[in-house]
Amino acid sequence: MALAGAVEAHYKQLEQAWRVSDRSDVYDRLVVPNGNSTDPFHRWFHLKEAFSSRLLGQVISDTGLKRRDSLRILDCFSGSGTTAVSASELAQDYAGGIHVEAIEHNPFLHLVSAAKSHACLADAETAERLRRASEEVIEAASRSSEKLRVPGLSTFSREKYFEPDDLRELVSLRDAVASLEPGLIKELALLAAAACVEPASRLRRDGRALRFSPNRNPRKPREEFQRRISMMVEDIKGSPFQNASSIIHQGDGRRPRDYVSSREFDLVIFSPPYPNNIDYTEVYKMEAWYLELFVDEGSFRQHRLATVRSHPSVKFAESYEYLTSDHSGDVEELLDPLLSAIPKDRYATGRKQIVRGYADDMLQVLRQSRSLVHDEGKLAFIVGNSVHGNGESSFVIAADLIMSRLAELAGWRVDEIKIARTLFRRGVASPFLRESIVVLSPNLAAGGNRSSNPTAADRHQPSRSTDQNNRSR
Ligand SMILES: C[S@@+](CC[C@H](N)C(=O)[O-])C[C@H]1O[C@@H](n2cnc3c(N)ncnc32)[C@H](O)[C@@H]1O
Incomplete structure (x- = not known):
């Protein structure tokens, strides 16, 4: 209990540096696939972990990007292609159109994304x-x-x-x-x-x-x-869509620079796998094997090994790039309270690997994304926090806060953490059990993509969180 308390104290301290607000009035129905089972194109395949077909439009308005003539958008974890399809719908309002590049590792979900987004532009x-x-x-x-x-x-x-x-x-x-x-x-x-x-x-x-x-x-x-x-x-x-284009890459979204190179994006938006043990390879395995995208156990396992380290279904190599980066000390400071709270039971090794591996993967994608966004651009990620363990020894992985701090290390400034919805787990009362959308701007003082290491004083901006403490849980 004391260790879980130390983790919550750590989260409270981290959170003080940022503006955190309850935006469930707008976002609680947008971080889930609300509308996707009835909206044209979106309804072709139900991905229960998708965000809503209506989320992108809201993010574009909220971030002020709506005023541009054209938009270039990158989604590093395309899933069922919600971003690309939503962008085709919105593109009519932009004289110069919207171009989307998206990346998806799962071969079946890549097919879903590609087929839907290409069909949007068909006649x-x-x-x-x-x-x-x-x-x-x-x-x-x-x-x-x-x-x-x-x-x-x-x-x-x-x-x-x-x-x-x-x-x-x-x-x-x-x-x-x-x-x-x-x-x-x-x-x-x-x-x-x-x-x-x-x-x-x-x-x-x-x-x-x-x-x-x-x-x-x-x-x-x-x-x-x-x-x-x-x-x-x-x-x-029935689709009147014009002015849109998209390219869906099959590959590793943690390394977007392998697929796109120029610093031209207005918006990077993604919802990565949450650190909640969901293994997409497993959940969508029937479709992939049916289409013979996996033909034997070896290819199935190889595929899993290149997924985001958000689940313990496979034993990932103990290799963490942050350890050899300028940020190793900062990342360790960020993760240590959490690693210390992991109960010493048979799941300990797997859980530590998730905490370290997930942070390593997210630091990678946030860093690479920084080098692909121009100085007036934005990044928005949608992520859920999750409970691990049972009863007294349970603890929350607050992915929204961990990723926000990693984003700072990657050269971003946290504009706002918008709490989209509170999650409920029986027997767990934590204010950090929630799903959020976090909006980032390039931290120009940090020199864009270059290594940045803001001090605690740099990080602390007065919190304008008016409603955060009033949230009912
Ligand atoms: C939360 S889902 C994204 C859902 C998407 N926003 C939508 O609305 O359909 C996360 C996705 O990340 C994919 N993924 C996991 N590891 C990946 C990797 N290394 N590179 C790219 N995609 C990966 C999963 O297959 C899954 O489709």
């Missing part, structure tokens, strides 16, 4: 070609007599999860789509087929895992595929 003729291609796919799938290439993931071979007839339909759909010419139509058909996998099973995504739902009535894959294609055709035909 009615493309929609018609998609409709015709889907009819051919369904026709080919229904007469397929080839031996089935069942995905290598054992989940697919368990009859309690997939009825054999449904599995056959799913696999024949995939194989029929695979024979289409490479291009947007094929991307869309692959996405539509993969989006049928969960509905055609007795599994559902729940938090960190897939759960067996014995009473669920699986949907028929070909009907579901047809339904999804019709939705795509309708959205593409």
Whole structure:
């Protein structure tokens, strides 16, 4: 208890340096995928960890970027492509348009992001070609007599999860789509087929895992595929989007400089994996194995090893770049109270790795982003804090505060920590259990991207947090 108390005291002290305000009136519905299951394009695949299709517009207004003629935006953790699709919708208001570059590591989610954002700019003729291609796919799938290439993931071979007839339909759909010419139509058909996998099973995504739902009535894959294609055709035909462009890179969002080089971005916006043990590789594994994006355990594991160190599903190498940087002392000072509060049980090693690994990864992305944003630009990140451990020995990882301090080390100034919503966990009462959106500006005094090491006095600006202490928890 005393150790958890020391962590909370550490957080309180950190927080004093910044403006922290309760903005749940505006943001509580924007940091969750509110609207995404009904809005055109967004509705094609439900990513339950996505932010709202309406968040980007709010951030652009709040940061004053709305007044520009054109915008260049970078999202280092694209997920389902919410940023790129939302930007296409907003681009009509900008004479010079909006260009988005986004990065996603997961091969299936990369496909989701790319297909959606490219389709936003497609025309009615493309929609018609998609409709015709889907009819051919369904026709080919229904007469397929080839031996089935069942995905290598054992989940697919368990009859309690997939009825054999449904599995056959799913696999024949995939194989029929695979024979289409490479291009947007094929991307869309692959996405539509993969989006049928969960509905055609007795599994559902729940938090960190897939759960067996014995009473669920699986949907028929070909009907579901047809339904999804019709939705795509309708959205593409109804889209008036122009003035937008996007490039979705498949790769490591911690190193955006590997994909984009110039210092031209007006806004970097991202929601990284939260340090809450969710492993995206696991949660979205069925779709990736179904599309044969993973073919064996080796490729699956290799993929996991390059994800943000926010989960203990794989043993990451104990390698931390901050240790050899100018900031090693500052980062250790930031993390030490937290590392000391980790209970000495069998989870201790994994938890320490998350705390160190996550900080190391976030420092990397914040530093690299700094070198890609011009001096009047902004960075906004959305992150949730999480509880680890049980009862008396539980402690909170306040990712919003840890990342804010890392941002300072990376050459940013914290404009504001906006608390978007308070999170509730049974038996845990902490004012730091929350999801926030943090807005940063380049710290020009720190010399842009160069190593910056503000002193405590530099950091302390009078806190204008009027409502922070009045929040009800
Ligand atoms: C919170 S989600 C982003 C959701 C996104 N904002 C949306 O609205 O769909 C975090 C994403 O980071 C991805 N990710 C994890 N490690 C990554 C890495 N090293 N590089 C790029 N993306 C990564 C995950 O696959 C996941 O899609």
